[in-house]
Amino acid sequence: MSASNTRIERELDLQRVIETLLPEFADACRREGATELVMSQHAFAVDYQDEEFALLGRAVKYAGFSGKNLTIHCGRDQDPEAAGKAVIFTRLSPRQA
8 A cells, every 4th residue: 555545545534533523523614715713622622531632633634634724712712703704613522412
């Protein structure tokens, strides 16, 4: 298997994971007219789970592949009205879902 085939397979795997586990995030990344995604640091790994940190990394990579700028707000939640044309992504932690 060539290196380019391996990369393509990894990108397709990333796409499958995000579309399966984070369908709302995938939809936000496909939304036309939006160039920015904004999320709170609390959208992932509320209880410091390793798999959630890995999923956050995948989400960041997916946003980049989708041509979106991703801003992660740390600290207190930001006012959505101040975000302009941003798509605000919120997610319940697996424990809350």
